[in-house]
Amino acid sequence: MVSIRGQKRLDLGKAAIVRYDSMGHHFEIVVDPKLAWQFKEGKDIEIREILLGYYIFSDALRGQKLTDSELFKEIFETDDIFEISEEILKNGELQITxxxxxxxxxxxxxxxxxxxxxxxxxxxxxxxxxxxxxxxxxxxxxxxxxxxxxxxxxxxxxxxxxxxxxxIKMERITLAVKIPAKYTGKAYGIVSKYGTISKDEWQSDGSWIALIDLPVGVHAELNEQLKNLTKGKHDIKKLKETLF
The missing domain is CATH 1.10.10.900 (SBDS protein C-terminal domain, subdomain 1)
Known part of the structure; x- marks a missing residue:
């Protein structure tokens, strides 16, 4: 079976179907399986690139299309095909091999x-x-x-x-770090990569002090990075632990 997207004929054997049920009605769309999976994982992909055919189906395998604008508005509060398709993809079940x-x-x-x-x-x-x-x-x-x-x-x-x-335990920790003036530029980039800087200030001697919230598992790695940068001249102290 084939579907039409513009003038392009698409082989459904290389596609996947997303199924979604709401308020007693069944909806399906036909998608590129890899792009659809990446979208559901959070990757920012335009819905037009994911769809293989700009249609909403009640049964995609049989080619049974839905065109009831009032039904779409009742269920999705819009009759825009792309907004509806995105909602189906977000909340529906992706059928893959x-x-x-x-x-x-x-x-x-x-x-x-x-x-x-x-x-x-x-x-x-x-x-x-x-x-x-x-x-x-x-x-x-x-x-x-x-x-x-x-x-x-x-x-x-x-x-x-x-x-x-x-x-094993899962938690986040808050660290206080102090970096000598000579190393602050590169240190800021390193610290930002490992955690969130919740507060920082510059001292009169040019040194930098910061509070960092980060996953507990990267504490040692961050300390090692700062040690290599500052030749061990940095200060680091764990202030508190928070259950994840």
């Missing part, structure tokens, strides 16, 4: 491992677990990745399960 789902799920798994590595530490050592250790613990805990759940919320649930296998 098993191979695609495996590929996308693996990418999500790696992002979750990265997030845990940056935001968690071993409370016994104060250091983050290496990614390989986190991955093994996830395998031991028989963690299943949900390709539709937001990464941060999913990571929080996974950390609770990992805590039964390895010592």
């Amino acid at each position: 098993a191979e695609m789902r495996k590929e996308f799920t693996e990418k999500i798994r790696k992002k979750i491992i990265y997030f845990i590595n940056r935001n968690c530490v071993n409370p016994k050592t104060g250091l983050p677990h290496p990614p390989a250790r986190i991955e093994r613990a996830m395998e031991d805990a028989k963690i299943s990745i949900d390709s539709n759940e937001e990464i941060v919320e999913q990571a929080k649930k996974i950390v609770k399960k990992l805590a039964e296998i390895i010592p």
